[in-house]
Amino acid sequence: MTLQQIYYALIVAETGSMNKAAEKLTISQPSLTNAIKELERYAGIQIFLRGSRGVVVTSEGEEFLMYARQVYQQYDLLLLKYDKTGDIKRKFGVSTQHYSFAVKAFVETVKRFDTKNYEFAIRETKTYDVIRDVGTLRSEIGILYLSNFNRKIIEKMLDENELAFHHLINCDVHVYLWKGHPLAKEKSIRFPQLHDYPCLSFEQGENGSFYFAEEILSENRYPRIIKACDRATMLNLMVGVNGYTLCSGIVYNKLNGDEYIAIPFEQDAENQIGLMEIGYIKKKYGVLSEAAESYLNEIKRYLQL
Numbered sequence: 001m002t003l004q005q006i007y008y009a010l011i012v013a014e015t016g017s018m019n020k021a022a023e024k025l026t027i028s029q030p031s032l033t034n035a036i037k038e039l040e041r042y043a044g045i046q047i048f049l050r051g052s053r054g055v056v057v058t059s060e061g062e063e064f065l066m067y068a069r070q071v072y073q074q075y076d077l078l079l080l081k082y083d084k085t086g087d088i089k090r091k092f093g094v095s096t097q098h099y100s101f102a103v104k105a106f107v108e109t110v111k112r113f114d115t116k117n118y119e120f121a122i123r124e125t126k127t128y129d130v131i132r133d134v135g136t137l138r139s140e141i142g143i144l145y146l147s148n149f150n151r152k153i154i155e156k157m158l159d160e161n162e163l164a165f166h167h168l169i170n171c172d173v174h175v176y177l178w179k180g181h182p183l184a185k186e187k188s189i190r191f192p193q194l195h196d197y198p199c200l201s202f203e204q205g206e207n208g209s210f211y212f213a214e215e216i217l218s219e220n221r222y223p224r225i226i227k228a229c230d231r232a233t234m235l236n237l238m239v240g241v242n243g244y245t246l247c248s249g250i251v252y253n254k255l256n257g258d259e260y261i262a263i264p265f266e267q268d269a270e271n272q273i274g275l276m277e278i279g280y281i282k283k284k285y286g287v288l289s290e291a292a293e294s295y296l297n298e299i300k301r302y303l304q305l
Contacts, residue, residue, distance in 0.1 A: 003075055005039040006068045008032060009047060013065055017054040062136075066161075069137040070283075092291035093121040095133035096143035097214045098202055098231050099278075100252035105298035112294055120291075124230065126204050127154075127212035134281050135161030140292045142281040143299075145171075145214075145248070153211040164284045169303050170275040173216050174249030174262035178238040188266040191217070198224040200234050200243040215246045216265075216276060235260065248276050250303070 012021040012032070022029040040047050047061035057065065076091070092109075096102040106122045113120075123133060127144060131154075134142040146154055146165065158165055175189045181197075183189055199222045202214045226243060228234045235256060237243040249262040280296060282288065288296075 001039060001042045003072065005035050005042075006072055008035050009039055009065065010068060010072060012036060012048060012055060013057055013061075016056075018050070066136045073137050089119050090117060090289070090291070091119045091121075092289060092295070093123070093133070093139035094141045094143065094295065095123040095125055095130045095139040097127060097130060097145065098124050098234075099143055099248075099250070100231070100255040101250050101299065101302050102143045103255055104252045105295055105302055108298045109291060109295040113291060118291065126202070127214060128204065131157050131161060131163065131281070134163055134283070137283070140282065140286075140289060141295060143278070144281065146277045146279070147216060147275075149216075150211045150213075158281060162284050163281045165279050165281050167277060167279045168299065169250075169278050169305065171248035171250060171278060173265040173267075173276060174247055175244050175265050176238075176247045176249075176251070176260060176262050177242070177244040178235075178260050180239070180259075181242050181244070183244075183263070184261055186263055188264045190266045190268060191270070194244060195223065198222075198226045198237070198241055198243045200237055200245040201225060201227050202234070203227040203229050217246060231256065248278060250278075252302075 008021070008025065011024055012018060015021045015024060018029055018032055018036075022032045025032065036048065043064060045060040045064060046058050047064055048055040049058055092113075094102065094106055103122065103124070106120075110118075110120050121139070123129070123139065125133070130139075130142040130144050133139040142163075144154070155165065175183070175194070177184060177197075183193060183197075186193070199215075204212045204214075226237055226241070228237060234243075234245065238245075238260065246265060247262065249264070251260070251262055253260075280299075282292075
């Protein structure tokens with residue numbers, strides 16, 4: 001098993017195609033196929049299933065690639081520290097639930113570093129994918145929240161992926177809606193008041209357990225619910241259909257716009273929520289890069305921690 005073979009496998013997984021991977025690696029497709037076959041033979045597992053539409057990673061391959069990324073990341077760190085040519089591009093990626101402050105911190109981090117020397121990536125994505133991305137080192141940092149409801153499930157997944165959750169801030173729950181909403185002038189909002197308006201929720205895909213929901217009270221039954229995949233669509237739905245969502249109340253208006261408002265959610269006997277604990281996840285035993293440290297400092301600065 002060689003570092004080159006490991007790198008080839010990572011590129012195949014990234015592109016989902018032998019042909020596309022070969023083009024990216026500037027090698028012939030037969031040479032790449034042979035290298036992957038040799039790697040699979042050495043490892044004693046089938047990493048990829050090949051089909052007419054490309055390649056799919058097997059369950060054994062997922063585990064192999066998780067360790068492969070860790071190995072190759074350490075190799076990259078060695079090159080960054082000791083390579084004298086100065087032409088190695090550093091990488092920094094963040095996967096996050098849909099938080100505007102996480103995007104704001106990423107923007108400030110990118111400004112601090114020369115994009116000629118860095119390959120940056122931010123992924124506003126599903127909860128399951130945040131955990132998977134950091135677990136497989138696709139991203140170095142993940143941003144998500146814990147609550148009394150989801151804590152045991154999320155912490156179990158983090159432990160299975162050798163990840164640690166680090167506290168950033170505790171938040172009271174807020175109702176987020178547009179300023180023209182009939183409830184926009186309320187000082188606080190109780191759950192029964194929301195009955196006639198559609199609840200907006202971020203789609204969680206095939207792994208859509210309500211434990212992965214980004215919104216508090218996901219276990220409740222809502223007479224009206226609309227799912228969306230991105231913040232822009234959700235904001236449009238707030239205006240178009242008087243929708244609302246339940247959130248932390250930490251909103252960066254320069255990204256979301258100043259047409260929206262977060263109103264404190266008033267708990268009652270049937271809707272006891274507690275606090276949302278927002279934090280970041282990383283590999284338990286990993287050392288954060290300079291960019292990751294800068295990113296976390298930007299988040300803490302914004303949250304005034």
